Amino acid sequence: WAEPVVCEMTGTGRRGIVFDDAPAPTLPGTAMRKVAPALPEITEHDALRHYLHLSQMTMGMMGVSLFGTCTMKYNPRIGERAALEHLRNLHPLQDASTLQGVLELYDNFSDFLCEVSGMDQFVFQAGGGADAAYTHACVTRAYHASRGELQQRDQIITTIQTHPCSPATANTAGFEVITLTLEENGYPSLEQLKSVVGPRTAALMVNNPDDMGIYNPDIKEWVRIVHEAGGLCFYDHANFNGVMSRLRARELGFDACMYMLHKTFGAPKGGGGPAVGAYGCAEHLVPFLPSPLVVKDGDSYRLDDDRPDSIGRVREFWGNAPQVLKAYAWARAMGAEGLREAADISVLSNNYMDKRLGEVRGVTRSNPDITVPRMEMTRHSVEKVTQDTGITIFEISIRMTDFGIDALWLSHEPWLVAEPFTPEAGELWSKEDIDYWIDVFEHVVTEAYENPEIVRTAPHNAPIHQLTTALDEPDQWATTWRAYQRKHVS
Template identity: 45%
Template sequence: MIKRIERNSKVRKFHQAKWDEPVLFELHRPGERGILVPAAEPEVEAEVGDGLSALPASMRRETAPALPEIGQAKVLRHYLRLSQETLGSDFNVEIGQGTCTMKYIPRINEMLIRSPKMMDLHPLQDPDTVQGMLEIYHGLDLAMREISGMDRFSFQPSSGTQALFAMASIVRAYHDANGEGEKRDEIITTIFSHPSQAATAAVKGYKIITLYPDKDGFPDLEALKNAVSERTAGFVVANPEDTGIFNPRIREFTDVVHEAGGICFYDQANANGLLGIARAKEAGFDMCFFNLHKTFAAPHMCGGPATGALGVTAQLAPFLPGPVVEYDGSRYSLSGETPESIGKVRMFHGVAQTVLRSYAWIRALGPEGLLDVAKTAVLNNNYLYANILKIRGASAPYVEGGRLEQVRYSWEQLTKETGVTTEDVQRRMCDFGLHYWTSHHPYIVPQPFTLEPTESYSKEDLDEYLDALRHISQEAYENPEIVKSAPHNSTVHRIDESSFDDPKEWCITWRAYLKKTQPAGAAR
């Protein structure tokens, strides 16, 4: 008799492929070829040369690059095997990459960016040959102005962190132009804000003042009043903060900073819960940025190519990184940099494919659709929040309620009562084809896990995720070794993190790995 599969629980049985696949460079075999590139015809060579002689000697390699030599079939197997070991928002319920706004990317938009009209674009083309793409840049600029209340946008920053760095640079340039650059050397932020806010300001040479929560769990307004002075250059914050806490008194904070002569800039990397509801302008900010690769339905692409869309008020527009797209009523063009511009923060003027995806997403939804995105994201998050707080061992510290599109939860009680840590639960989730992110280090929320359901997920999806968390909580209390020894079905393994803070142990590239693992003088 065939046993019926039990479907009362949504916890899925899962077993991931495991190939023990080498890295690409280890598959190298001298002489193997995937494609034999034909030599140029004599007529072509006579016209354009051999492709090398025209290069200045200083630009020519003395030796060929050490690229792996691999046959086509081996390359195909390699990447297909890796794809079987990968989970993501197209494969599973990916609400666990909190603060990164994982959502469904419309496939029609992926088809758009693969059009030859897009694939063949080059950033050095004459503007007259790319009027359509410049119109899209300009159209996205106008949409972002409406969404934020800002007066001008640049799409040059290639990440949220780069946008934060650009904003800190604009703060510096603005105060330098007013003759106060040397005096105003302090940036104020909050402990719950993304670490990149303090880090990028520090790179610009600012001293960082950090606000901690008051007795109610919100940023301490009285501490801000005590912190501002004639040395205050600016105030940078995320709201909702990185924990998901929304500060309803944010306008009081920006007013205090403005009275002291500072600039207020806003990390809106995750704006999913605010679209059509609240804007940076009305909250008193002078600048903000949005991550197109989060809120506006462009993929992260493993860290790039992304876009941190940077918006400023008219007062700060001259300081934007250039070029930006101008429109005179009949023709689109790229502006030159103004004398006050901070200069480029990356080459050219932004990733065209990412800009097109976000433009298409906004145009498809329209104003009412964007509002529905925010309403659904907040509804999903509050449904998740209400149910997770019912799970034994789970909590959401600092503020009761007051969350919008995400929450940083805590397993502190679970750890105290069972010895199971958030990292243990994270690895056990992999056994069910799911995943969650813990938090930035150092952990401000003890034993954290951060979830952001977005508008893309159904109640059924959220229930599947919740069932997995309930199941693991029950295991932790009844048989904790199952959780502590996880994963059992996944390719994920237990990582020794002892060298994470030691740069001498880091190997960012294959070449760096060889330098650190092979004896001096060994063949590369």
């Protein structure tokens, strides 16, 4: 479909939805709108058809998506149906007596995740993984403030391979961030950590394994060192899929951890939320958790908002309930044996990919010296392909979409590995899907060597061609139709 921007469709006198008539109110002229908003005037059918067309021009998981660091899972439709049907008409401020089902859900799922992590309480207020990291930064503030040490403890330690949200939320929350660099074996050494830990240390925020698929075997020692210095330890479980049911954050000593329900627990990603960063912590941090907290009193549940040490809200109300329901549904359908099987398959499939990708011309792995099997994903590189052919990983990625492969994940910044890419097979996809993915990749690399023009001019089979506007230039970007009209039309 050659689909126009909906904002062009004005001035037709058409209606997409109507309401009963009511008299115009009397208000001061200074409060009244003078010029009607420049919105589309289209029928209901036009509006629907337009957005359905746009949906068809979105690949999503209609093809094969082994999008690394995002853990592409099946998003069960049963959860979708249940959430829409049962939750859409609930108001968060209803009397608790009328919310018993959803409160029990929260309590059940907190218990479930406590068993998975070894923590003592989970909350679901954070609107995503980064929001859970932010929650941890706030909890860290509250914890140290409660001990009168907040002014002293103004540093949070993280590593260069930790997801950007950890340093960014720590910084936003007012901390100074210390970023450890990787060493030869793929992670920062104990010595490097020790050199920065001290009385100013408020917390450690890390993930493990990292996006290279490397597991830091010293992590227990890290936690001990930070604890000894009086800091808290937060485990960003972004890369949980491979270690799920094999280790528990609390048993490694961590004080808190986070799961992304829209990732590891099968809730849909929606192109970027609504999401849930399920934040869990050990008993000593529970008083600081965001409010309200779901509390079980005998056989019933209530929302406790009377918690003087709480950090309050990181977001209004108590979370993305429909996503919690969907993740709970996924988790219950998997059960203990399913989680274990999923972890096994994730790691096995990734090592299978490693094996096959290693045979593709010009492809190398991060940290080539580390020859033991990687965890659930591996960072690879086409640096050699680029050197040989001029074709970059970005171009390869775009070309792959011509074959129904969702544009692959490269790397979070900074790009420590040149021309990186990071597939993650997960437990959903069949071996045939994985083989297809690798076959396409290999095909495109071969094209890069033999017919680079076809790669360079890709996509050839997509709704549109490659963008050409310099979007970071103030006189070029336009985030609204108004801005576009002003900058580019008039």
